[in-house]
Amino acid sequence: MTRQKPKEAALTEEDICQRVRDSVLEQRLAPGTKLTEESLCGVFGVGRTTVRRAFLLLSRDNIVELQKNKGAVIASPSPDEAQQVFEARHTVEAALLARASEAADTNDIQNLRGHLAQEKDALAKADIARWIRLTGEFHLHVAKLAGNTPMYHFLEQLVFRSSLIITLYGRHGQPVQSCTGDEHTRLVDTLERRDIVAAQEILTHHLNDIEATLRFERAAGGDDLHQIFGMARAS
């Protein structure tokens, strides 16, 4: 798509973080993926310094895990961490939602409906990667209306981690997020009516739905390839 031309302005570490985050949100970067400095230097056409800074920032947001002398790996949240992330989302997102429903004007609602249309379009075209990203971004769009920057950034982190969690523990047969019932549309409706209680109820239900699709049984650390492929162990 957007090909990298050699003589463009150099990408900053924020740009690289953004790219990585987007890839996580689209579930094109799976937990456990090793990110070497050299490969990212090549891909983005930047020096090692920049990549290194990006790694440091991403590790701060728990998107990559940074081990001394071992490099960067896309984080693999444990079941325990997953539970905590969703608990945090419940509280923070509920508060943001309350604020958003107070603050949202006609224009904001219209933008949200535009976003919903994009979601439907992506789903219709079976562009699953884009749809996954859009459903994640929907929550952030709503949150931004609340006008609380610290909480917004915090939720951002949580949404990215949620994406990792869903990739890890979501059942792949299911709709990747349970958003198919179009809870998003109903949420926008309640926002338009400024019905805070209903909005928070939908949100709680929505998040619980997502959590309900998770299955934590699989071995937490180190995939067992024999089990995954259903192969008996060579004795």
Next chain:
Amino acid sequence: MTRQKPKEAALTEEDICQRVRDSVLEQRLAPGTKLTEESLCGVFGVGRTTVRRAFLLLSRDNIVELQKNKGAVIASPSPDEAQQVFEARHTVEAALLARASEAADTNDIQNLRGHLAQEKDALAKADIARWIRLTGEFHLHVAKLAGNTPMYHFLEQLVFRSSLIITLYGRHGQPVQSCTGDEHTRLVDTLERRDIVAAQEILTHHLNDIEATLRFERAAGGDDLHQIFGMARAS
């Protein structure tokens, strides 16, 4: 105090962040203070690389502001940001408090009472810097009991920023935080009784008290030394 010996194990960027954060919490580092790389290299006995990484992490937490080619400055939250920080504290800390009151066992309560004793001791000895730090850390101790790491770290950020805000906008005549009425003690009491509602009420009141001592009238950006010192401008 703790003098730096030349042949000790090198400090990591996290150590430096911690030192800076502590200084902010003790209000020994005022907003607007310029931090040069060289000076911190000298103070901590580390290379420029490490200091640089620390700056990047601190800027991520909004403790320092990092301007291209201009270096690092202790952040000066605007009145608007201050309001958002306290709003975020209200929601996050209330949720953590609810969790903490469910989870706290006898041992936890005892540790908190120990902390209260330290606070009183520092106040009695007029060790204001230590007292300020302890009152800030109290909130974090309580929050840690909730067992939600993401929210805990988020609150940590908010507490540090609160310290900057109080330094900037707090009236210096007043008790630096309004914690003199010993709302902390009452909070521990309610935790022991697992009285979530009362605990949250005290918290809300406590945070409102702190906010109430803030005065945002002063010129937001760039101290006007003429005004501060009450000097007429030389015409």
Next chain:
DNA sequence: AGATACTAAATTGTTGACAATTCATCGTCA
């Protein structure tokens, strides 16, 4: 005096070489 332009010092940003560590491959031996 005040404003402007220029020079020098100080500070930050970047790059590349080198050191340290880890990882992979291969060989040896029981």
Next chain:
DNA sequence: TGACGATGAATTGTCAACAATTTAGTATCT
């Protein structure tokens, strides 16, 4: 075959020199 160990390649960590930018100081002119 499997375990152990050593060698070499690959990757990460560190440092110092160099480049770019900002800041401070000085001189000059109106």
